Amino acid sequence: MAPGLPTAMDRPHFIGIGGAGMSGIAKILAQRGAKVAGSDAKDSPTAEALRALGATVHIGHAAEHLADDATCVVVSSAIRADNPELARAAELGIPVVHRSDALARLMDGLRPIAVAGTHGKTTTTSMLAVSLAELGLTPSYAIGGDLDAPGSNAQHGEGEIFVAEADESDRSFHKYAPEVAIVLNVELDHHANYGSMEDIYDSFRTFADRIVPGGTLVISADHEGARELTRRLDGAVRTVTYGESQDADVRILSITPHGLKSEVTVVLDGAELTFAVSVPGSHYAHNAVAALAAGVALGVPAAELAPALAAYTGVKRRLQLKGEAAGVQVVDSYAHHPTEMTADLEAMRAGTEGRVLVVFQPHLFSRTQELGKEMGEALALADESVVLDIYPAREDPIPGVTSELIIASARAAGAEVQPVHDKAGVPEAVAGMAKPGDLVLTMGAGDVTDLGPRILERLSK
Structure with missing residues (x-):
């Protein structure tokens, strides 16, 4: 039998409760009987799923979201030191627990x-x-x-x-x-x-x-x-x-x-x-x-x-088929490191007889600075690619580090690549590239995943 609930985590508050790692811990604690609360920058299906388990999920970060009777505050490495709920926890003397420690206790x-x-x-x-x-x-x-x-x-x-x-x-x-x-x-x-x-x-x-x-x-x-x-x-x-x-x-x-x-x-x-x-x-x-x-x-x-x-038939964002329109399949990939990009592109080549087209969004300035050349070389495995601007996630820009590092490397490797700086223009760009029998791969760890349905909508017209 699984153990019960750690006493100090019977009323946890999660800062960034909608994140992949944080939401999982919150869910398990709720299922074990904890009174779970938390906040996230925006509403999401994940937040709604937690509410269905009885969790209180606030949208936005504010000191008043943290209840005085919370037994701990759970954070990830992405939470900045100036978060108002973190500051409020310090005022109230509520212990702050890293998500890895919370998971270890579970x-x-x-x-x-x-x-x-x-x-x-x-x-x-x-x-x-x-x-x-x-x-x-x-x-x-x-x-x-x-x-x-x-x-x-x-x-x-x-x-x-x-x-x-x-x-x-x-x-x-x-x-x-x-x-x-x-x-x-x-x-x-x-x-x-x-x-x-x-x-x-x-x-x-x-x-x-x-x-x-x-x-x-x-x-x-x-x-x-x-x-x-x-x-x-x-x-x-x-x-x-x-x-x-x-x-x-x-x-x-x-x-x-x-x-x-x-x-x-x-x-x-x-x-x-x-x-x-x-x-x-x-x-x-x-x-x-x-x-x-x-x-x-x-x-x-x-x-x-x-x-x-x-x-096992897959995880969202791990070569997930989003749909098909006008004879074109659209698949979503979380790959953001050159090794992952290469593996997913090789898998798609083996699994389809048509051309493989990629919409790639680099993830993190630091990763692009170190691995941009290798990312571009990986894109040479595609027939054609669209490259978006860098998704910053938790990072501030690094001077001189842009998607152009990847594009230049891809072109040097013989790839056909076009930059698109505005995501809104991607569906039209893909529609101009794709033909029946092709496979479109939206690739990256950022919000490029949102483009799959929009591409399918444009292709169906």
């Missing part, structure tokens, strides 16, 4: 699986949550994206397993003590917080060291950054490797695409096992094998878990 008394890596965390966490639920194990889970509806990024389950996406961006994954941890890959990203690969390796090493005694690290045998991390661990933790490499403990023998699905054959404990993956691309097949290895490490029989993985 895992107390359970058997956590923590999924880490530069790319693929949301998908792999979701695969585990869906497949374990399919087997009737009723896990709790907290994911960085919605499965099929607003608010479906988290669930309080009655089972003993808790599956959590473990975020390395602000080192918050150091707070968890998993029984099983997954490291999908290790690359340099989040340049505002990490200055070098040495810094990244040290951070992932700290995460691996947090695995409980007798626990297991499931880690890629193919990704060079993951292999280097394994070498640095030097046997300090029980490790199970997976991938196509000859020395992988769970070895992938084949990945056979079938349109927007695939079939995977692995060797696990000396026996071959074939199962279906209901999302396209070899990187998603690798995610499924990581999920399989983690479930087996926790004691779930492979012969039961493998077919259950096919129940």
Whole structure:
């Protein structure tokens, strides 16, 4: 049985309650019986889903939104120090808790699986949550994206397993003590917080060291950054490797695409096992094998878990089909790092016979400054691309850093790219490019996702 509610979190207040990570914790606390309240910059379906669970959600940030009887204030790294609700918490002496600490407390008394890596965390966490639920194990889970509806990024389950996406961006994954941890890959990203690969390796090493005694690290045998991390661990933790490499403990023998699905054959404990993956691309097949290895490490029989993985059909913004109009499919992708962009573009190429067109919105000035050249090279995999201005998110502009860095790199790599500075002009630009049989990919971690329905509307005219 899952544990009850941490006493100090029986009346939590969330600043930024509508965010992917924050809303998940708020949902679980509400389902455990907490009197949840919070605020967000704007209303959203996620906020409405929390209200349906009994939460009080204020729109906008103001000191009076924080109730005097709140037992804690939950924040993420995105909350600025001058937030009025944060200032009010200091006045009232209400403890401030980082979301990673809140999530860690929710895992107390359970058997956590923590999924880490530069790319693929949301998908792999979701695969585990869906497949374990399919087997009737009723896990709790907290994911960085919605499965099929607003608010479906988290669930309080009655089972003993808790599956959590473990975020390395602000080192918050150091707070968890998993029984099983997954490291999908290790690359340099989040340049505002990490200055070098040495810094990244040290951070992932700290995460691996947090695995409980007798626990297991499931880690890629193919990704060079993951292999280097394994070498640095030097046997300090029980490790199970997976991938196509000859020395992988769970070895992938084949990945056979079938349109927007695939079939995977692995060797696990000396026996071959074939199962279906209901999302396209070899990187998603690798995610499924990581999920399989983690479930087996926790004691779930492979012969039961493998077919259950096919129940996972996707997460919002992870190659999500938004619709079709005039013979053109529109798919939404959260990819914002060159490795993710390349993987999703290769998956779309394998899954469609027509041209692949991209609407790309760079995410963060710091990421564009460091990886703009590689982003442009990734766009060369598309037939044509539209590039928007940089989505700043939490960052202030950096002088000289614009989307032009990406556009110049893409053109140097032979790509056909056009800049569009006003999002309102994108549907018309795409309509001028697209032909029946083409696939349009809206790509990026910002509000480019809003353009899918508008593109479909314009194409249908």
